[in-house]
Amino acid sequence: MKYLIVWMLMMHILFGAKVTYEKWESGINFSQYLSSRNVSAALLNSISEEDQTFLSDIRGNSRYYEAKDANGTLLHALIPIGKEMQIHLYRQDGGYGFDIIPIEYKENDYYGKVDIKSNPYADTIEAVNQQNIAKRVGQALKGVVNTKKFHPGDEIDFVYNQRTRLGKLSQMPNIKVIRAVMGSKEQFIYVDDDGYGYDDTQKSISYQVTGKKKIVYTRRVPASGQEAVFGMPLHNVRVTSGFSYRRWHPVLRRYRPHQGTDFGARKGTPLLAVNDGKVIDAGWRAGYGNTIRIQHAGGYVSLYAHQSKIRAKAGQYVKKGQIVGYSGNTGVSSGPHLHFGLMKHGRWIDPMKVLRRESRAATVLKKFTKYEDVTSTQYKKVEIKDAQKYKKALSVYQDQNASSYVWGTTQLQSVHLKDREKFANDTQERD
Incomplete structure (x- = not known):
């Protein structure tokens, strides 16, 4: 033995x-x-x-x-x-x-039956003579059954597992299933190993999933290429005539589109490249006099007319702010000035909507994408251990019209x- x-x-x-x-x-x-x-x-x-x-x-x-x-x-x-x-x-x-x-513990399943007289907690203590069992019953009911709606004549019965040592309760009981009868309504509460009750034999449990999350953000970076901010074509800016689709020409004495901006400047004032680019041509153009055109990224072309002297050469690459010529009064002009034109994808646009008064290196907002490790919480359904087994056991106790096991009355x-x-x-x- x-x-x-x-x-x-x-x-x-x-x-x-x-x-x-x-x-x-x-x-x-x-x-x-x-x-x-x-x-x-x-x-x-x-x-x-x-x-x-x-x-x-x-x-x-x-x-x-x-x-x-x-x-x-x-x-x-x-x-x-x-x-x-x-x-x-x-x-x-x-x-x-x-x-x-x-x-060495003894571990057995026990049955409790409680007739509601005042409230589930007090009535459970009276029925089984154990406060810890009443606490666990209350924990299992919480969030599933509104115990304030119990009335005299209602009842609860339950099956629980209890360890004993030398005939005395040891450790907290584990409630397995509860049946609550409130008026004509019957409800089963299934209890997990942590003592929490659910109205279904399955419960949702959380788990962590680690993956990659796409994050898009913006920050300022030095402008380059088609992202670059266009500077002004002169150091000292004085606009004398703006872009217009219908302007009275002071020399021709008739209305004509003014496809650019006129800047007042004395003869010989340095003219600056408004952005990095390649000189398309440099020389005489009808109406414009001494003129250069510069190809920029993004489909832009800038034009500098009426120059007294051209400095840049066709095919030359120029930097933003570099001197490309000097203002003058060549071509059809009423006096020394710079006629500045700007095209985008072959169409004249208002330069003042693009040019900025700062000629120094510019920055632009740019979008960036990165991927970070992120942990998210997911949920899945799992069966509560032995939920169906204990529901059947509870039915057996009910069929036998069993009474509660009362602690402290048996001294084995x-x-x-x-x-x-x-x-x-x-x-x-x-x-």
Whole structure:
């Protein structure tokens, strides 16, 4: 037989040994405990260094068991050091032995049935005589059932799993399924391992997904090519005549389109390239006199007319702000000035809508695209463990018209130990 089972009978009398359920005092260490039980401190020296590290895991106010003989001599002690392990201190050969063994639990399913009189919490305590069960029932109902709508005559019943140690509740119960009857309405609540209730046998769980996210942003960068900002063709700007589709010509004395902008300038004033580009031609043009044209990126062509002297040459590449000639009065002109024209894709446009008064290197807003690692939360449906199983179990209890298991009314308690020799001098074996 693998386990030695010691039954503690009524009045806690076990073959002359009295078993008590004690509370570990806060601030007491294991050495002080041994001294209070008249156990020699030499026992500490016999405990391995590895096992001694567990002595500090004894928590204040934790519950432990002691068995003493009629003279009050300690025979056995079972002291938890966590949820799964315990110290076993036992009398042997006039001294004491020390071991660390698993805590042996009993784990069973139980049924609770509650007739609502005032509220689910108070009525559950009255029905099963356990506050922790009422707390867990309340947690499972929260968010699924409005407990304020319960009225006298309504009922709830439920199946739960409970661990016991030596006949007493150990750890919190796990509610599995609840049936709530409110008037003519019946509702089932399925409970997961964390104690949360759902109105379906499936629940949504979240999980993280890492992927790439496209991000488009803008920032200023040095302008170049067709992105460049056009500067002014002179350092000192004075517009004398603007772009117009119908202007009275001061020399021809009739209306004509004015496909450019006239800038007032003394003869010999340096003329500047409004942007980077290539000189298309440089020479005499009818009406315009000495003229150059420059091809720019983006389909733009600039024209500089009435020059007194041309400096740039056909085929030459020029930079923005570079001197390409000098103002004058050649061609059909009423006086020294610059006639500046600007075409885009072969059509004349108003230069002043494009030119900027700053000739220095310009910046433009540009769109950029990048991809960043991002983590998003996704959801999926999963089955609540054993939800259907416990719903069927609940139906069986209902069919049998079962009543609640009431804690504290049955005093069957048991100790499970792995070594047959433990308690051997004080107990007898039971199947």
